[in-house]
Amino acid sequence: MSSDSTIDPHPTREVAGGTLVRSQGVSGPAGFRASGIKAGIKASGNADLALVLNEGPELAAAGVFTANKVKAAPVLWSQQVLTTGRLRAVVLNSGGANACTGAGGFQDAHKTAEEVASALSNWGTETGAVEVAVCSTGLIGDRLPMDKVLTGVTEAVHELAGGISGGTDAAYAIMTTDTVPKQAALHHAGKWNVGGMAKGAGMLAPALATMLCVVTTDAVATAAQLDAALRAATRLTFDRLDVDGATSTNDTVLLLASGASNVTPTQDELNAAVTAVCDDLAEQMMADAEGVTKRVQVTVSGAVSEHDALIGARTVARDSLVKTALFGSDPNWGRVLAAIGIAPIELDPDKISVSFNGAPVCIDGVGAPGARDVDLSDIDIALDIDLGLGEHAVTIRTTDLSHAYVEENSAYSS
Amino acid sequence: MSSDSTIDPHPTREVAGGTLVRSQGVSGPAGFRASGIKAGIKASGNADLALVLNEGPELAAAGVFTANKVKAAPVLWSQQVLTTGRLRAVVLNSGGANACTGAGGFQDAHKTAEEVASALSNWGTETGAVEVAVCSTGLIGDRLPMDKVLTGVTEAVHELAGGISGGTDAAYAIMTTDTVPKQAALHHAGKWNVGGMAKGAGMLAPALATMLCVVTTDAVATAAQLDAALRAATRLTFDRLDVDGATSTNDTVLLLASGASNVTPTQDELNAAVTAVCDDLAEQMMADAEGVTKRVQVTVSGAVSEHDALIGARTVARDSLVKTALFGSDPNWGRVLAAIGIAPIELDPDKISVSFNGAPVCIDGVGAPGARDVDLSDIDIALDIDLGLGEHAVTIRTTDLSHAYVEENSAYSS
Incomplete structure (x- = not known):
């Protein structure tokens, strides 16, 4: 992997009216916490379960999903819960795609969301399963080891942290064949912020890659505004990254807004900021694609x-x-x-x-x-x-x- | 290349009402001669110029060409001469595609056809350039060494031979990254015959592969019947061979009928025979595709x-x-x-x-x-x-x- 030595892990640059850094991700914007832990799903023992929590005050959210007709259970679940335009949390696992797993696999996704809701509620943040999106990545066709997933969820809730470390832990925990974690955050002079993390190293193609991506912002925005911003951003960034023409069963890109900054950007400002973060993540994904030498x-x-x-x-x-x-x-x-x-x-x-x-x-x-x-x-x-x-x-x-x-x-x- | 050891070079099998062999090709049917020589076009010094001659009594012909919008000069030339439904000869070179070579490249293709016509006429077979199809394969973008091509044409005419050897020499001379020559002939109990040769080892895709293929028959058939038979055959054979989704600028499949057998098959019989030969050639092309291990x-x-x-x-x-x-x-x-x-x-x-x-x-x-x-x-x-x-x-x-x-x-x- 040539990318390790040639890409500065922390470049800082001015873009879309703000400062973009790679040292922060989803927990950069105010109102968000994140964690990443080792739940034992991966045989390697590496981190494999991540959680992103929106502490509000607002819970607006939007999502874009794979265009593949064969959709993994977590995609079907998350599409369903996103119809409300609200998300309290996103739970992501690597180590298994939970795709082509039938009705049992869908029940596993549902059960995972319920466990997150329950653990967050016990922790003091009242949450319903319908407020929890689920993302999975890994080998298609196998059921997840649910005992490990459910135990891991409780641990991930306990590990929730703000600032840099929580987001970085989460970015590590969603890696599969990625060699480096991928995150970026855009700061508008201390006023409002957008942060994101992504994984994806193969099967990168149009209408999203085998990629999971969570973008957060502390801007005030409605679900409809977030949806417009996310579609504008993915069209120009992830949809224009094409490593091998393959499209995964699990592709998911989510955008959550906490409103914690009390700043209400215009739609154009929101589009530009989300696009800038997604563009930087797409560049990182290209640089870390499977087998890349050019x-x-x-x-x-x-x-x-x-x-x-x-x-x-x-x-x-x-x-x-x-x-x-x-x-x-x-x-x-x-x-x-x-x-x-x-x-x-x-x-x-x-x-x-x-x-x-x-x-x-x-x-x-x-x-x-x-x-x-x-x-x-x-x-x-x-x-x-x-x-x-x-x-x-x-x-x-x-x-x-x-x-x-x-x-x-x-x-x-x- | 595993194909060398696992494919019997001369299997004989019954198909389409006849006996199919791989020991003969384009010069198997009555009325055809072929040759293959070393003209010096290839830096390797390997054979690189082939000629197929139809001695008649009939000269009916049909062709199918690449669907690529970027067409090599010889494709443009051959499409033009095929509008007459008649061909006396086909000249084929490996060692250069003569594609993306502009007006000069088209003049080279024209000049090659003129040289073939002239050499054949001198040899006693009155021929016009408009009766000569031209096929090229190799690197895109370079002009052909025309001095070598034109000298080679004269030699190829002198080498024309009937029976097995001429066709086999021709099949060798059109190879590029192919590791084995590809030919097949279908014999209907001594009554009428179809023979063919092909090259193609990479860039194999729909609407023809990077392939050159010449099929001959001693059946009596009109150009329209040949056209119908060739389209029916390519649709089910070469168009269903797809190695890497790439489609060449030079793909050409030609079918020539001499009528020398005096047998007039039905359209269905003709379709079945041409399809059987093309199917066998397609199988040989798959087995010899670039880098194939499966x-x-x-x-x-x-x-x-x-x-x-x-x-x-x-x-x-x-x-x-x-x-x-x-x-x-x-x-x-x-x-x-x-x-x-x-x-x-x-x-x-x-x-x-x-x-x-x-x-x-x-x-x-x-x-x-x-x-x-x-x-x-x-x-x-x-x-x-x-x-x-x-x-x-x-x-x-x-x-x-x-x-x-x-x-x-x-x-x-x-």
């Missing part, structure tokens, strides 16, 4: 519509022959032309121009001088495809297709 | 339509996580459920059943006892998915995603 941004410009630009960029980002060439640092632009040529979009082969890292390799459908000599040895590769037809452009984040990807996905059930 | 047949049954079955099987056959699991002999049926769940088809997650090599691993959307213990160590894997909704079924041939696939496609420009 971080690739595929941009299709000059398209007649945003839809065409998106489909074109996605088609190239998924092409196994393009991805293996990038793994080999080979500026094989002919494969890019072959890939874009099968995208179901408007294009004129004689108007397509391609560049790698700014160096033209194909101009108006014909190879440019020196195209075979472009240096792609760096970890970051910008692949730009100009269709020469219109004004629309979209960028998709992806990775190369490496030996490590094959190894990681063939050697172990995950 | 030969996989993905069948989706119980679909509400053939279209749904096809799209479902194709979606699973392309899924990188399913393919890497198969490489690891891992019966990870959860990935199969996740893959079929994103197919844009009608399905009910609670009615899906899956089996590997006949052993049930998932019944009505829930894991079956012993599912994790199914043995997938054999090279051949049958993956059956029953949607439980209707009566339609389609099988797609595919392969696993292995280290060798990554190696072959990253280490060398091809």
